[in-house]
Amino acid sequence: MALTAVAVVVSGALVRADERAVREAPTILAQNGEANGNAAATSAASATGACAAPHQYVDLINAGQYDEIGGLFAEDAVYMGPDGKTRYGAKAIGEFYIHFLGALKPRVKPASFIQDGHDCVMELTNQNKLTGKYSLVAIDHFTVNGQGKISRFIVYLRPGDRFTQTINAALAKVH
Secondary structure, three states, X not given: OHHHHHHHHHHHHHHHHHHXXXXXXXXXXXXXXXXXXXXXXXXXXXXXXXXXXXXXXXXXXXXXXXXXXXXXXXXXXXXXXXXXXXXXXHHHHHHHHHHHHHHHOOOEEEEXXXXXXXXXXXXXXXXXXXXXXXXXXXXXXXXEOOOOOEXXXXXXXXXXXXXXXXXXXXXXXXX
């Protein structure tokens, strides 16, 4: 009898914990189910919250407007790039992107966005210039401040990917 009472109390606690987890779960804003990474086109106009700036980031890259990327960042922003270097401030981050993306000229699409408060995590795909197919290349973690500016940005590249090797070569030229 006592064992049954314990089981009921424990199961009731688990149900409440599961309900709380569902209420507090991050919001998946978009997700691509295709295995080859082809994602629907992004649009900054339709994005809201913490993922609005990452949508703009993708749009600016694809438009070749690398000189405008720095404007997405807060003046005290911190950027931790795939090269292991940390850059500080909108101006320094913007200058990095002008040189880095200018050498690379990528064509990117988001595969998914997950938003939680001021954080947005984006899986990013890049188009292979020879085949035209998109493949996953990075996971980007953005933190956005109250003004909608990126205050912290961490880039995680997919290890061993051929495009990662191209990125590393372009990064070497920027330094």
